[in-house]
Amino acid sequence: MRGAAIVVATFAALVLIAIGLRVGWKEAGVFLVGGAFIASMLWYPPGLMRVVGSLLLAFFLYVFLQTIAGPAVGVVIALLIGALAWRFLPNRVHRRIGFMVPSMVLLIFTTTVLMYEAPGSPFAQEKQTTQQALEAQAKKFKIEEDAYSFFMTYMKGLLAEGTMGLAVKVQGRTVEQLLLPALPVSMSLGLLALVIAVVLGLVLGIRAGVRPNSWADYSSMGLAMVGISLPNFVIGACLLIFFSHKLQWLPVAGWGSYKHLILPAITLALPYAAYIARLARNGTIEVMQQDYIRTARAKGLSERVVVLKHALKGAILPVVSFLGPAAAGIFTGSFVIETLFAVPGMGQWFVKSALGRDYSVVLGTAIIYFTIITLFNLLVDFAYAWLDPRVREEL
Amino acid sequence: MTEESLMPDPADVGPETAPGSSLWSDAWRRLKKNKLAIAGCVMLVLVVLSCALGPMMTGIDPESDTNPKRANLPPSVTRRGPDDVKNPDHVLSEDKPVSYDWFGTDELGRSYFVRVLKGGQMSLLIGLVATLASVLIGVVYGSIAGYYGGKLDEIMMRVVDFLYGIPYMFLVILIMLMFSDTARDSPLPIFIALGMVQWLTTARILRGQVLTLRSQEFVEAARVMGASDMRIVFRHILPNTLGVVIIYATLTVPQVILLESFLSFVGLGAGLTWGLLASEGLSVINPVESYWWRLLYPSIFLALTLFSLNFMGDGLRDALDPKTRKE
Numbered sequence: 001m002r003g004a005a006i007v008v009a010t011f012a013a014l015v016l017i018a019i020g021l022r023v024g025w026k027e028a029g030v031f032l033v034g035g036a037f038i039a040s041m042l043w044y045p046p047g048l049m050r051v052v053g054s055l056l057l058a059f060f061l062y063v064f065l066q067t068i069a070g071p072a073v074g075v076v077i078a079l080l081i082g083a084l085a086w087r088f089l090p091n092r093v094h095r096r097i098g099f100m101v102p103s104m105v106l107l108i109f110t111t112t113v114l115m116y117e118a119p120g121s122p123f124a125q126e127k128q129t130t131q132q133a134l135e136a137q138a139k140k141f142k143i144e145e146d147a148y149s150f151f152m153t154y155m156k157g158l159l160a161e162g163t164m165g166l167a168v169k170v171q172g173r174t175v176e177q178l179l180l181p182a183l184p185v186s187m188s189l190g191l192l193a194l195v196i197a198v199v200l201g202l203v204l205g206i207r208a209g210v211r212p213n214s215w216a217d218y219s220s221m222g223l224a225m226v227g228i229s230l231p232n233f234v235i236g237a238c239l240l241i242f243f244s245h246k247l248q249w250l251p252v253a254g255w256g257s258y259k260h261l262i263l264p265a266i267t268l269a270l271p272y273a274a275y276i277a278r279l280a281r282n283g284t285i286e287v288m289q290q291d292y293i294r295t296a297r298a299k300g301l302s303e304r305v306v307v308l309k310h311a312l313k314g315a316i317l318p319v320v321s322f323l324g325p326a327a328a329g330i331f332t333g334s335f336v337i338e339t340l341f342a343v344p345g346m347g348q349w350f351v352k353s354a355l356g357r358d359y360s361v362v363l364g365t366a367i368i369y370f371t372i373i374t375l376f377n378l379l380v381d382f383a384y385a386w387l388d389p390r391v392r393e394e395l
Numbered sequence: 396m397t398e399e400s401l402m403p404d405p406a407d408v409g410p411e412t413a414p415g416s417s418l419w420s421d422a423w424r425r426l427k428k429n430k431l432a433i434a435g436c437v438m439l440v441l442v443v444l445s446c447a448l449g450p451m452m453t454g455i456d457p458e459s460d461t462n463p464k465r466a467n468l469p470p471s472v473t474r475r476g477p478d479d480v481k482n483p484d485h486v487l488s489e490d491k492p493v494s495y496d497w498f499g500t501d502e503l504g505r506s507y508f509v510r511v512l513k514g515g516q517m518s519l520l521i522g523l524v525a526t527l528a529s530v531l532i533g534v535v536y537g538s539i540a541g542y543y544g545g546k547l548d549e550i551m552m553r554v555v556d557f558l559y560g561i562p563y564m565f566l567v568i569l570i571m572l573m574f575s576d577t578a579r580d581s582p583l584p585i586f587i588a589l590g591m592v593q594w595l596t597t598a599r600i601l602r603g604q605v606l607t608l609r610s611q612e613f614v615e616a617a618r619v620m621g622a623s624d625m626r627i628v629f630r631h632i633l634p635n636t637l638g639v640v641i642i643y644a645t646l647t648v649p650q651v652i653l654l655e656s657f658l659s660f661v662g663l664g665a666g667l668t669w670g671l672l673a674s675e676g677l678s679v680i681n682p683v684e685s686y687w688w689r690l691l692y693p694s695i696f697l698a699l700t701l702f703s704l705n706f707m708g709d710g711l712r713d714a715l716d717p718k719t720r721k722e
Contacts, residue, residue, distance in 0.1 A: 004543045039550050118572035218431050229701035231656040234694045354568040370560040
């Protein structure tokens with residue numbers, strides 16, 4: 001144990017030294033402090049963890065609320081919820097919050113460092129090349145010399161003014177104005193896609209798993225695998241050519257009516273449906289050999305009831321734990337699908353901002369992605385405990 | 396059952412002497428039942444062989460063998476005669492016996508057949524190397540975390556959780572951009588970028604496996620007999636995770652190939668790959684004049700390869716996972 005800890009600590013130190021040499025010692029220092037702070041929480045006694053957890057929650061809520069309700073109301077609500085969290089939330093959730101909030105700050109820092117390491121600047125394509133004009137631009141958009149100062153300026157803007165900064169590539173818009181209208185678009189598309197993926201995946205996976213190595217298995221899995229056997233731009237293009245150009249049932253591209261939702265949602269859903277089908281198939285095969293299934297059959301229940309009432313539960317459990325990480329990808333949209341179907345969603349900004357070095361937009365998308373993935377992981381944990389009594393005991 | 400058959404045959408007592416009942420021969424027997432997985436294996440071998448040998452056998456360079464007069468020809472099985480095409484310039488000169496127009500040509504008149512096979516070499520190579528890299532990192536990381544457990548495990552898994560929270564698109568794109576000046580034409584950045592993203596899942600799975608294995612009796616026995624940690628991990632635990640590692644490696648290859656095709660779509664791909672050909676093909680599909688073969692053939696090869704790999708991975712899982720074992 002001690003030997004392994006020394007090896008891992010040495011490795012971490014080497015990584016920090018590498019960061020120090022390549023990026024700068026200030027940046028390495030921030031990683032050291034941030035990492036140590038998050039890691040130290042593992043040794044906190046429960047009482048201290050409760051206090052730190054609820055304080056961090058209040059802090060996070062304050063940053064979030066002040067943009068909507070103003071600083072004064074924000075402080076009051078944040079402290080109130082923090083106090084409620086201190087009193088009522090289980091220790092496990094405090095530990096989760098204690099990991100999530102500092103991680104988000106560290107995430108902003110990591111992304112900033114990565115961005116500054118990539119060559120080029122947000123103004124690389126600008127026509128005006130005089131030094132003064134560039135400096136004026138950099139000042140206007142608060143683009144600093146190095147990653148550390150940019151991080152400081154960004155955090156100051158976020159904490160004191162509640163703004164995520166100005167987008168460089170879309171003139172005259174702040175990051176919130178750019179991303180917040182796109183989020184509901186991606187969310188509604190994602191929700192429909194999630195429903196399609198879960199239904200399609202479960203139906204195909206259970207059908208395959210009830211009778212493995214039969215034609216029902218092969219045909220169901222063959223259909224399900226389409227989603228992860230072709231790039232999504234090929235799938236999307238095929239759907240587009242067939243349903244919009246040949247049959248002319250659905251509009252080619254755009255956003256507005258429910259008809260615009262169908263093709264992009266299917267394209268988005270197919271890869272997830274494939275993973276869900278695979279998990280459901282495995283879960284079903286496993287569960288069908290359990291003794292209680294034999295009992296159910298011996299009782300004389302029809303095969304339909306056996307599958308729907310008993311096997312379904314076994315098939316769903318692995319799917320539920322997959323949904324946490326999958327949800328973040330599905331709800332934040334996809335660059336390919338939004339480009340193909342001209343959907344004004346959020347996914348395009350992940351790629352556009354990184355390619356255009358639009359620093360504030362990159363950080364904005366990263367924050368939203370991280371928030372969604374953490375929230376869904378938490379939700380999934382609770383859903384899992386609710387579905388599986390064995391896990392409930394451990395909580 | 397007779398009394399005699401209950402007596403253990405002396406030849407069967409040793410751990411390695413029982414014929415036909417080892418994990419691997421058992422798995423092979425079950426894998427053979429899964430016709431789709433076997434078909435996948437065969438198909439994969441065919442695709443790999445044709446990609447590896449095809450471009451060499453034609454003797455045509457997929458990049459430089461241009462001929463503007465033969466641009467955007469549709470596929471043709473036979474050698475084109477003057478009657479086959481509107482423009483007689485499309486006919487090959489006499490010194491070339493075969494036209495290799497089976498998949499048509501691209502806008503520079505290059506044989507699409509050769510390009511698709513050559514693109515396959517790079518796609519498969521990326522899938523293989525990035526997967527090997529991610530499996531190597533993931534196995535080392537996951538087995539350290541899982542074997543030692545405790546606070547060390549918690550810290551190491553939090554690092555993984557943290558890295559999961561960074562959108563993988565950023566990681567991949569930013570790593571690609573970092574290398575864009577120094578290593579423009581080499582596939583190295585893409586190996587690093589995709590390996591960096593994919594190792595997380597392997598680490599998580601390995602850690603879970605090792606965590607359950609380390610508390611089992613045979614590990615205890617080894618420890619009691621004075622085996623060192625290194626010996627226990629390498630001789631007793633890791634061999635038991637081999638099945639899982641093989642399954643996930645098989646399933647990671649298609650994921651990596653798909654990720655590369657996404658990067659090609661964005662414009663950051665690793666040169667001539669199936670992903671690049673398919674996304675180029677996508678841009679020349681329009682209702683007025685569609686060069687459909689430019690999208691169709693790379694897509695068919697992609698789909699065949701990925702279908703095969705996915706079915707092989709699933710078949711291996713069925714065969715190796717004791718929980719899905721049918722009596």
